Amino acid sequence: MGSSKRTISQQAFEAMVAENMEDLGMDADEALEDTLQTLTLQGVDLSGIVKCVPGVTSAKDDPVVKLLDGLRTSFLSKLEGRMAVAPDEIADLEEMDGMLGKLYDLCSVEGSENAAIARKNGGVELLTSLCGLLYGRLERPLVTALRVLSSILQDVQSTDTFGKSGGPKIVVDILKEGFQNATILDNGFSVIAAASTANEVLKESFMELKLDELLVKVLREQTRSCPQSLYDAIRILLTPDDNRVVASQVYGYARRFAKVGIADALVDALHDGLSSSSLVSACIALKAVAVNDEICRSVTGSGGIDIILKCIDDCNETSDKAVSRACCSLLSKLAGSDENKGAIVQRGGLDILMKLCSRFSEDPSILQEVMSIITVLSLRSPVNAALAVEAGAGDLASQAMQRFPAVHQLQRQSCFMIRNLVARNPENRIILLSSGIEKLIRKAKGSHDSCRDAASAALRDLGLDDYNA
Numbered sequence: 001m002g003s004s005k006r007t008i009s010q011q012a013f014e015a016m017v018a019e020n021m022e023d024l025g026m027d028a029d030e031a032l033e034d035t036l037q038t039l040t041l042q043g044v045d046l047s048g049i050v051k052c053v054p055g056v057t058s059a060k061d062d063p064v065v066k067l068l069d070g071l072r073t074s075f076l077s078k079l080e081g082r083m084a085v086a087p088d089e090i091a092d093l094e095e096m097d098g099m100l101g102k103l104y105d106l107c108s109v110e111g112s113e114n115a116a117i118a119r120k121n122g123g124v125e126l127l128t129s130l131c132g133l134l135y136g137r138l139e140r141p142l143v144t145a146l147r148v149l150s151s152i153l154q155d156v157q158s159t160d161t162f163g164k165s166g167g168p169k170i171v172v173d174i175l176k177e178g179f180q181n182a183t184i185l186d187n188g189f190s191v192i193a194a195a196s197t198a199n200e201v202l203k204e205s206f207m208e209l210k211l212d213e214l215l216v217k218v219l220r221e222q223t224r225s226c227p228q229s230l231y232d233a234i235r236i237l238l239t240p241d242d243n244r245v246v247a248s249q250v251y252g253y254a255r256r257f258a259k260v261g262i263a264d265a266l267v268d269a270l271h272d273g274l275s276s277s278s279l280v281s282a283c284i285a286l287k288a289v290a291v292n293d294e295i296c297r298s299v300t301g302s303g304g305i306d307i308i309l310k311c312i313d314d315c316n317e318t319s320d321k322a323v324s325r326a327c328c329s330l331l332s333k334l335a336g337s338d339e340n341k342g343a344i345v346q347r348g349g350l351d352i353l354m355k356l357c358s359r360f361s362e363d364p365s366i367l368q369e370v371m372s373i374i375t376v377l378s379l380r381s382p383v384n385a386a387l388a389v390e391a392g393a394g395d396l397a398s399q400a401m402q403r404f405p406a407v408h409q410l411q412r413q414s415c416f417m418i419r420n421l422v423a424r425n426p427e428n429r430i431i432l433l434s435s436g437i438e439k440l441i442r443k444a445k446g447s448h449d450s451c452r453d454a455a456s457a458a459l460r461d462l463g464l465d466d467y468n469a
Helices: 010-024 028-041 063-080 093-107 114-120 123-134 139-152 156-164 167-177 182-196 200-208 211-221 228-237 250-260 262-269 279-289 293-301 304-318 321-334 338-346 349-359 364-378 382-391 393-403 408-422 426-434 437-447 449-461
Strands: none
Touching: 010 028, 063 093, 063 114, 063 123, 093 114, 093 139, 114 123, 114 139, 114 156, 123 139, 123 156, 123 167, 139 167, 139 182, 156 167, 156 182, 156 200, 167 182, 167 200, 167 211, 182 200, 182 228, 200 211, 200 228, 200 250, 211 228, 211 250, 211 262, 228 250, 228 279, 250 262, 250 279, 250 293, 262 279, 262 293, 279 304, 279 321, 293 304, 293 321, 293 338, 304 321, 304 338, 304 349, 321 338, 321 349, 321 364, 338 349, 338 364, 338 382, 349 364, 349 382, 349 393, 364 382, 364 393, 364 408, 382 393, 382 408, 382 426, 393 408, 393 426, 393 437, 408 426, 408 437, 408 449, 426 437, 437 449
């Protein structure tokens, strides 16, 4: 997200094109093409520049620029000039919403330059201002303005501009005001998710505005109608994705989220199981919140382990790969707590996971997730390691490594699991070696650089002297 390239203004770009025509005698097409090639070779970022030729075409003729100019001249000044505005007092409400809708259609075209053009021409500032002026007064254009805003917040420059324009407070105020409106919630949280991506400063701004308290309120009071964007916002707020900062604060935010009850509320959101359209998103969000042993144990205390295992078991009937992956990934995170390891095994988790592997034996991503869980369950636990091999974990490793020799992530995870299964269990070494696992591990080691260290460690813990060979 963002760019370290040099930039150029629209005016400077047009001046270069004009210079090619006036000083070098190039025709319009040649002058434009030469300018584009020259700037590209110089490493200049041309995103958001309207590729026009002065005297022939104008940047103001671009449809995105025309819509932005129209919204400024026709509506922004009128809204700014009135404290209370009835719909029929604003020139034409239908026209405003229509213009915003057209702008959204243009900016959401995948692969187009339209969103970048909007950012380059003050779109973030304009839409942020419109949202601030519309909320609590005109719902329909407000929803559309939020939708457009989330579609153009795509880089650090635009999200920084959003922050400097007072965007975080405006959006949080809108969500508090429109708490009962599902459409406003959906689009408002979409803006928060977009604005917080790779921007540590804005994450902090939202936390200072006590967004965590608003999130838990929505989760508790509208559990079955929470928008997808709410879960996205939780995940992104807790992701350390801003490479401009040395130490992210998201770990502390996750603990705050858990303290106000978001972890418990997310567990409640899982209760509908596979019938919930938000199950995958809720699992991903809960995984982001579960950053320490205390939070992981609290999830179990709220019934989270039981719900997740039931969802995984139900996937054996529905063949839902996305749900299977999300639930297994969450379970792997929760298994990091020693207390939870016992809870998972005692509730028949190993058998449920083996059934899932049989159901999805042709999907390496799900097999890898299951092996990740068993790896964690077996860490420092010879009892769990023995139970895992008894349940079929050794056979799982052998079959998966034979079936998917080219999938280096699965090969590596298999080595990790094998190591934990045998490190404290000499009896498991005999079982796995008799199944021919040594040959498979050596093949993975020789085929994939990423497997080299994990494979060597697995061979060593299997008791083989030439593990480095």
